[in-house]
Amino acid sequence: MSPEEFRRHGHAAIDWIADYWASLDDLPVRAQVAPGDVRRRLPASAPEQAEPFDALLADLDRVVVPGLTHWQHPRFFAYFPANSSPAAILGDLLSSGIGAQGMIWATSPAVTEVEQVVLDWFAEALGLPDGFRSDSAGGGVIQDTASTATFTALLSALHRASGGVARVDGVGSEQWRVYGSTQAHSSLVKAAMMAGLGARAVRTVAVDPTTQAIDVAALRGAVVEDVESGLRPVMVHLAAGSTSTGAMDDVAAVAEAVREWDVWLHVDAAWAGVAAVCPEHRDFLAGVESADSFVTNPHKWLLTTFDCSTFWVRDRAALTGALSILPEYLRNAATESGEVVDYRDWHPQLGRRFRAIKLWAVLRTYGLEGLRAHIRSGIALAEHVAALVASDDRFEMVTEPSLSLVVFRLRAGDEQTLAAMEAVNASGEAYLSHTTVEGRAAIRLAVGSWRTTEADVDRTWRALQEAAAAEA
Amino acid sequence: MSPEEFRRHGHAAIDWIADYWASLDDLPVRAQVAPGDVRRRLPASAPEQAEPFDALLADLDRVVVPGLTHWQHPRFFAYFPANSSPAAILGDLLSSGIGAQGMIWATSPAVTEVEQVVLDWFAEALGLPDGFRSDSAGGGVIQDTASTATFTALLSALHRASGGVARVDGVGSEQWRVYGSTQAHSSLVKAAMMAGLGARAVRTVAVDPTTQAIDVAALRGAVVEDVESGLRPVMVHLAAGSTSTGAMDDVAAVAEAVREWDVWLHVDAAWAGVAAVCPEHRDFLAGVESADSFVTNPHKWLLTTFDCSTFWVRDRAALTGALSILPEYLRNAATESGEVVDYRDWHPQLGRRFRAIKLWAVLRTYGLEGLRAHIRSGIALAEHVAALVASDDRFEMVTEPSLSLVVFRLRAGDEQTLAAMEAVNASGEAYLSHTTVEGRAAIRLAVGSWRTTEADVDRTWRALQEAAAAEA
Numbered sequence: 001m002s003p004e005e006f007r008r009h010g011h012a013a014i015d016w017i018a019d020y021w022a023s024l025d026d027l028p029v030r031a032q033v034a035p036g037d038v039r040r041r042l043p044a045s046a047p048e049q050a051e052p053f054d055a056l057l058a059d060l061d062r063v064v065v066p067g068l069t070h071w072q073h074p075r076f077f078a079y080f081p082a083n084s085s086p087a088a089i090l091g092d093l094l095s096s097g098i099g100a101q102g103m104i105w106a107t108s109p110a111v112t113e114v115e116q117v118v119l120d121w122f123a124e125a126l127g128l129p130d131g132f133r134s135d136s137a138g139g140g141v142i143q144d145t146a147s148t149a150t151f152t153a154l155l156s157a158l159h160r161a162s163g164g165v166a167r168v169d170g171v172g173s174e175q176w177r178v179y180g181s182t183q184a185h186s187s188l189v190k191a192a193m194m195a196g197l198g199a200r201a202v203r204t205v206a207v208d209p210t211t212q213a214i215d216v217a218a219l220r221g222a223v224v225e226d227v228e229s230g231l232r233p234v235m236v237h238l239a240a241g242s243t244s245t246g247a248m249d250d251v252a253a254v255a256e257a258v259r260e261w262d263v264w265l266h267v268d269a270a271w272a273g274v275a276a277v278c279p280e281h282r283d284f285l286a287g288v289e290s291a292d293s294f295v296t297n298p299h300k301w302l303l304t305t306f307d308c309s310t311f312w313v314r315d316r317a318a319l320t321g322a323l324s325i326l327p328e329y330l331r332n333a334a335t336e337s338g339e340v341v342d343y344r345d346w347h348p349q350l351g352r353r354f355r356a357i358k359l360w361a362v363l364r365t366y367g368l369e370g371l372r373a374h375i376r377s378g379i380a381l382a383e384h385v386a387a388l389v390a391s392d393d394r395f396e397m398v399t400e401p402s403l404s405l406v407v408f409r410l411r412a413g414d415e416q417t418l419a420a421m422e423a424v425n426a427s428g429e430a431y432l433s434h435t436t437v438e439g440r441a442a443i444r445l446a447v448g449s450w451r452t453t454e455a456d457v458d459r460t461w462r463a464l465q466e467a468a469a470a471e472a
Numbered sequence: 473m474s475p476e477e478f479r480r481h482g483h484a485a486i487d488w489i490a491d492y493w494a495s496l497d498d499l500p501v502r503a504q505v506a507p508g509d510v511r512r513r514l515p516a517s518a519p520e521q522a523e524p525f526d527a528l529l530a531d532l533d534r535v536v537v538p539g540l541t542h543w544q545h546p547r548f549f550a551y552f553p554a555n556s557s558p559a560a561i562l563g564d565l566l567s568s569g570i571g572a573q574g575m576i577w578a579t580s581p582a583v584t585e586v587e588q589v590v591l592d593w594f595a596e597a598l599g600l601p602d603g604f605r606s607d608s609a610g611g612g613v614i615q616d617t618a619s620t621a622t623f624t625a626l627l628s629a630l631h632r633a634s635g636g637v638a639r640v641d642g643v644g645s646e647q648w649r650v651y652g653s654t655q656a657h658s659s660l661v662k663a664a665m666m667a668g669l670g671a672r673a674v675r676t677v678a679v680d681p682t683t684q685a686i687d688v689a690a691l692r693g694a695v696v697e698d699v700e701s702g703l704r705p706v707m708v709h710l711a712a713g714s715t716s717t718g719a720m721d722d723v724a725a726v727a728e729a730v731r732e733w734d735v736w737l738h739v740d741a742a743w744a745g746v747a748a749v750c751p752e753h754r755d756f757l758a759g760v761e762s763a764d765s766f767v768t769n770p771h772k773w774l775l776t777t778f779d780c781s782t783f784w785v786r787d788r789a790a791l792t793g794a795l796s797i798l799p800e801y802l803r804n805a806a807t808e809s810g811e812v813v814d815y816r817d818w819h820p821q822l823g824r825r826f827r828a829i830k831l832w833a834v835l836r837t838y839g840l841e842g843l844r845a846h847i848r849s850g851i852a853l854a855e856h857v858a859a860l861v862a863s864d865d866r867f868e869m870v871t872e873p874s875l876s877l878v879v880f881r882l883r884a885g886d887e888q889t890l891a892a893m894e895a896v897n898a899s900g901e902a903y904l905s906h907t908t909v910e911g912r913a914a915i916r917l918a919v920g921s922w923r924t925t926e927a928d929v930d931r932t933w934r935a936l937q938e939a940a941a942a943e944a
């Protein structure tokens with residue numbers, strides 16, 4: 001592809017995206033395919049000869065679009081959002097074009113330094129403590145996902161708790177214990193499995209049945225009991241916005257409750273954390289200055305195209321202690337001077353693209369004011385949904401709305417609740433997901449897209465009402 | 473950013489990239505900055521108000537470009553290449569625009585099925601065994617990096633060797649052993665550290681001093697010795713193209729040598745593997761049908777913008793056994809039917825973007841013939857370098873050229889070798905990296921960019937000759 005062809009096809013790709021977005025409102029949100037449908041429309045082997053780039057664009061329309069559930073659709077309310085946005089897309093495009101590989105500072109210094117600056121900016125914007133800034137003993141890094149962030153938090157915790165022994169001798173037969181509530185994200189158990197502790201090392205702590213937040217006394221009781229039995233508490237995972245209902249564990253109370261043991265406090269605010277760009281929505285992070293690590297995903301609600309998970313630690317030596325290795329071919333004067341940070345020691349991967357440009361583009365192109373307006377609009381729409389639920393006797397709220405997440409059900413029962421949701425999803429009109437709260441089925445509606453309007457919410461609500469009527 | 477503004481800025485971003493590439497030839501390859509230079513040119517905080525997108529483009533020129541080592545430069549010969557290409561960039565741009573999140577099949581079926589098809593295509597193009605195809609008991613997945621691939625291979629190996637106990641109880645006090653040569657990539661030790669085995673679990677096996685390939689008898693001896701001491705061999709890591717010199721471990725011989733023990737054979741062909749698109753450069757993979765897993769990085773030499781690491785396993789149940797977790801909110805009919813693959817169980821992350829589009833775009837836009845031509849041109853240029861080395865008495869080859877990698881030194885000695893390389897790097901004329909072979913310093917020159925011509929190689933060689941003269 002010559003430079004001229006790249007310009008031409010590049011402009012066509014940009015236009016394809018703009019057209020795709022414009023078409024979304026008329027497309028069913030959920031893919032209308034059965035297993036194997038997409039695959040059957042593709043040839044069995046790669047082509048021998050080059051094909052024109054337009055052929056790929058044509059196949060996106062012919063094969064891919066019908067097989068997509070459209071996460072950028074204005075009536076996508078399932079899971080948590082994974083917002084893409086114009087600024088992020090173009091930021092990441094520029095990263096691809098630059099094609100720098102920032103495994104260490106020396107392999108392309110701007111990759112590292114822009115990331116440090118952007119993470120400092122973002123920490124300040126969220127009101128995070130100074131101890132997470134790059135000019136402290138801590139610092140931030142962009143992880144691909146919150147799962148990786150939680151995994152690296154656990155590795156750091158093990159490094160610290162073992163006095164550096166784990167990196168050499170492994171986790172051994174020591175009875176390490178990790179704590180999280182019944183509502184902790186499944187990536188906690190996955191992290192324990194990957195780190196060699198096994199799922200059994202995770203002790204699940206009860207939650208308050210109403211708030212779904214961790215029962216702090218029960219947590220303390222579990223730690224005391226374990227310590228008395230000779231087990232070694234290594235990390236407490238706090239959900240600051242749980243996946244199921246957006247429940248907020250009380251960070252300050254937990255920090256206080258486990259203060260006498262040297263356990264690592266990891267705050268998982270994957271979805272909710274970005275709401276802290278609004279000072280009035282920051283209360284749930286009270287106590288975060290006691291946390292050892294904190295993660296939030298701009299790739300969920302903050303307009304930063306997947307993947308971009310911002311992760312901070314208070315003691316970067318624990319993180320790099322767990323992950324550093326220095327082969328000969330990466331030795332260099334800058335690293336040896338200690339004046340720079342080598343991000344390959346901050347995550348499982350070695351190579352890394354210029355991860356920061358897309359978040360940099362988002363922060364600049366929308367400005368903090370624009371981002372606050374985006375968060376506030378999501379929260380206002382969720383309040384609107386809650387009012388709609390309250391206005392219809394057939395429905396009831398399951399938990400208090402949490403930021404832009406609303407969890408509700410049909411009073412008629414679990415079966416009816418799930419059937420109504422499935423009817424809406426199958427119609428393609430909107431897309432919702434389900435959960436279980438205190439043993440009963442519930443519907444989750446998470447607002448988050450920058451393209452969602454009140455009309456989209458109302459239309460979704462009407463579809464739910466019709467489905468509820470059909471179930472009655 | 474309105475749709476119209478997105479089109480306008482999008483076209484500008486494409487043009488910025490085309491202009492950046494056109495300017496590369498005149499830029500110093502290595503960044504000309506000291507620690508902190510980039511950071512000092514950026515404001516201390518994120519902007520409150522939105523900025524025009526053009527401001528970002530202006531800062532790329534003002535702040536970022538001077539701080540980059542240009543990996544896409546035609547005279548970048550350091551490490552291994554990390555090729556970006558027009559087709560891959562546009563493919564990934566489309567992935568960002570679609571913004572689908574393919575954590576499970578059901579969240580956007582095309583994300584999973586296109587990836588399965590593309591990995592089957594690519595396995596066939598490389599001549600890999602049928603046991604890696606998605607219609608067998610195995611299958612392929614795109615990992616972000618080879619480091620992650622090696623880590624997940626190790627987790628799979630532990631799952632199988634422990635009979636599924638590790639995921640529940642952890643790696644415990646069992647004395648697991650992992651084998652690799654002195655030339656195995658450092659990601660092997662990192663994987664052992666992350667998996668909870670510790671660096672000590674990796675037993676380093678000697679290499680043949682000439683070929684730098686693993687000494688198969690020594691490997692067998694080590695395994696026998698360990699088994700007799702009650703240790704548990706779990707995985708052998710084979711370098712099919714080592715990082716230092718491109719050394720090729722003999723896969724068939726190793727498979728034969730350790731056949732009586734149930735050890736997982738992981739072939740790390742991160743850099744070299746893609747050369748197998750050319751049937752005449754496939755010999756080094758002889759025996760790969762005995763491998764349990766195989767990784768190669770299209771993001772290195774095969775024109776696929778970082779990150780894209782293709783990874784196959786012969787027994788996908790071992791991989792998903794090590795990594796699967798199923799929270800309520802991800803339960804769905806397709807998963808329960810067993811008819812689909814959920815890729816979140818194939819890697820550490822939960823969320824995942826539409827990873828396959830860029831590789832799909834590369835395979836189609838260049839065709840297998842185009843990709844073979846690209847690989848052959850890199851190899852031919854490396855042969856040209858080897859001839860230049862042979863033609864100048866001051867230089868000597870350190871190892872035989874391996875595909876597109878040439879390793880050589882100044883006869884004068886280590887100090888002179890490193891000083892000559894540093895002089896070339898500092899001049900900005902070209903960029904090379906170093907290694908140590910049998911205790912002596914050497915220069916690595918890895919060809920790989922689609923923009924590198926014979927003139928670029930000759931110009932680099934002249935710079936090296938001048939530097940050598942200055943050292944004499």
Ligand SMILES: Cc1ncc(COP(=O)(O)O)c(C=O)c1O
Binds near residue numbers: 740
């Ligand atoms: C042989 C080998 N394996 C693994 C890697 C790690 O690659 P990645 O950055 O994809 O983890 C490299 C990097 O150069 C390599 O040469």
Ligand SMILES: Cc1ncc(COP(=O)(O)O)c(C=O)c1O
Binds near residue numbers: 144146242243271
């Ligand atoms: C609270 C919480 N933590 C972690 C995750 C995992 O996110 P990721 O896909 O970035 O790993 C999620 C995903 O929804 C989440 O809700």
